[in-house]
Amino acid sequence: MEWAEFTEQSHKGRASWTAIQPENKRTATDNALALKEFFQRFPEYQNRKFYITGSFTSESYGGVYVPTLTNLVIKMIQNGTLPNVKLVGMAVGNGELSADQQTNSAVDLLYYRGMLGMQQFDSLKSCCVDNYDQPLTYCNFSQFVVVDDFGNLSPNNNTNDPKAIQCGKLITSFAMDSVWATANDVYNSYQDCYNFTSLSSGGLKGEAGRRTWKAIMGSKRLRASVQQSQDLQSMFSTGSNPFVDQGALYNQGSTDAMGGFACYMDSATQVYLNLPQVRKALHIPDSLPPWVDCNIPVNSQYYHQQNHDMTPVFQSIIDSGYHLNMLIYNGDVDMACNFLGDEWFMENLAGSVYKFNLLSDRFAWNYTRGSFLPQLGGYVKSWSNYNTTSIDLLTVKGAGHFVPTDRPGPALQMIYNFMHTGNYNNSVPFSLDPQPLLPQFAAPPKPSFTxxxxxxxxxxxxxxxxxxxxxxxxxxxxxxxxxxxxx
Structure with missing residues (x-):
């Protein structure tokens, strides 16, 4: 029997209050000790199947937090300091597993999705010596840039080679600015949100401008409140309205088919957290300014990335010999932590470094909702060493950075089958139909007419x-x- 629980914030990590400089090992230690105390306080949960994931199933820097916590929990289980804990799996969605691979893959994705022109793409040929006379395939563009503590790219100026300096400028422009400083939503390339207020970097230039821009885009996502379309009534002579006006139900706030939640969730959160009764319940002093979802001073003080490559952590997990099932999945239209970079990371780890057995090459998995016909949910590839570790590398079609909000039905089927069956084509044993809003959140009743x-x-x-x-x-x-x- 599984159970679900979560910790609200990584203690002394990201934006938690602390007088101690945050770092990833301390975050893992604090969370592991919290888990230990939880199992001691609630022994009825001991020896049940236990999974480690994260917010929105561990997106972005959850690709660091989840593996580092998993690695530490395994060590504690094996040395006896965390007894009666049955850890069976971890899931990372759209995680930042390798800054280098995200850099290398971003250039390719932008070109093959039509966001970079052929001349721009060909200008990078000289940066790949081995492929100079051939069309660009895989190239280690990351060698020409450096990644700072905020995850931003800048040219690697530790060279006197003019070509290397020029390559660094091109890579920074394409793999950083063309990903983050763009009219496209960095978290979902193909979703448009209408009736929003555009943001800008405020005229900041250079590294400071990129840092501010990435912080703003990473949180605000070019999204503001969406004006809800009026519910047009088709009134019959009886005064009732049995006809379903499909035009009135059309989502005019977004191109997203799931109701455009991602377009208004940021602004709705900001409105909610600034309500007087909410501030009072959270014990926020009146002297403090309103809550905003992108606070540059907080970002600069607390958000320092320390793991730009998670290979050593994954190697520690695998080398431990502990039996663990891994799910590494991506929404396939995210550019912040794109699927191709994570795919290259896992292909190198499972295929090249450890030479795991290939259980199934990349194939389509289907999502089925109720009595509807199956539809394409994404693609999956699986490895195993048969004795301890299994890895599923999976994509979710049409989802961006936040898979559960962009594609809730396929996401639920995916995580359910990861935990229960291992066959991602299996439909879940409960309804996936969208549920109505709770009464306190529903619109006022429609008026009746004579x-x-x-x-x-x-x-x-x-x-x-x-x-x-x-x-x-x-x-x-x-x-x-x-x-x-x-x-």
Whole structure:
């Protein structure tokens, strides 16, 4: 029997309050000790299957937090300091597993998705000596740039080679600026949010401008509140409205098919957390400014990336000999932590370094909702060394950085089958139909109309002046089953 629990914030990590400089090992230690105390306080949860994931199933820097915590928990289990804990798996979604591979893959993705031109792409040929006369394939572009504590790229100026300096500038422009400083949503390339307020880097230039821009984009995502479309009524003569007006239900705030939640969640969160009653409940002093989702001073003080490559941590997990199932998955339209960079990372680790047995080459997995026909959910590839470690590398079609909010149905089927069956094509044993809002969040009830009110014509095509009379049109039910139209 599985159970679900989470810790709200990585203690002394990211934006937690602390007088101690945060670092990843301390974050893992604090969380591991919290887990130990939890299992001691609630022994009924001991020896149950236990998985380590993260917020939104561990996106972005969760690709560091989750593996480092998993690695430490395994060590504690094996040395006896964390008894009766049955850790069976970990899941990382759209994680920052390798800054180098994210850099290398970003250039390719931008070109093959039509966001870089051929001339721009070909300008990088001289940066890849081995492939100079061939079309660009895999190239280690990361050798020409450096990654700072904020995850930003800048040219590697520790050279006197003019070509290397120029390559560094090109890579920074394409793999950094063209990913983050763009009108495309960095977290979902193909989703557009309408009625938003555009952000800018405030005229900042150079490294400082890129740092600020990435911080803003990484949190704000070019999204502000979305004006909800009016619910147009199609009124019948009876005053009831049995007809479903599909046009009125159309999501006009976003191109997303799931209701555009991602387009308004940031702004809705900001409104909620600044409500007086919420600030009071959270014990926020009145002297403090309003909450914002992108706080540059906090970002500069606390958000320092220390693991740009997670290979040593994954190697420690695998070399421990502990039996663990891994799920590494990506929404395939995210550019912040794109699927190709994580794929190259895992291909190198499982295929080249450890030479795991290939259980299944890349194939499509299907998502099934209720009685509907199966539809493509994404692609998956699996490795195993048969004795201890299994790895599933999976993509979710149409999802961006936050897979559970972009594609909740496929995400639920994915995580359920990871935990239960191992076959991602299996449908889940419960309904995936969207559920109505809770009453406290629902819109006010729609007004009812009399038959006369429903028949009134409020506008006439072609009329260019204000009407000084009332016009009605509708149907009269003379005999059962026989309706006469009147105008």
């Amino acid at each position: 038959r006369k009110q429903a028949d009134r014509v409020w506008s006439l095509p072609g009329v260019t002046y204000e009407l000084n009379f009332k016009q009605y049109s509708g149907y009269l039910n003379g005999v059962p089953g026989n309706y006469l139209h009147y105008w």
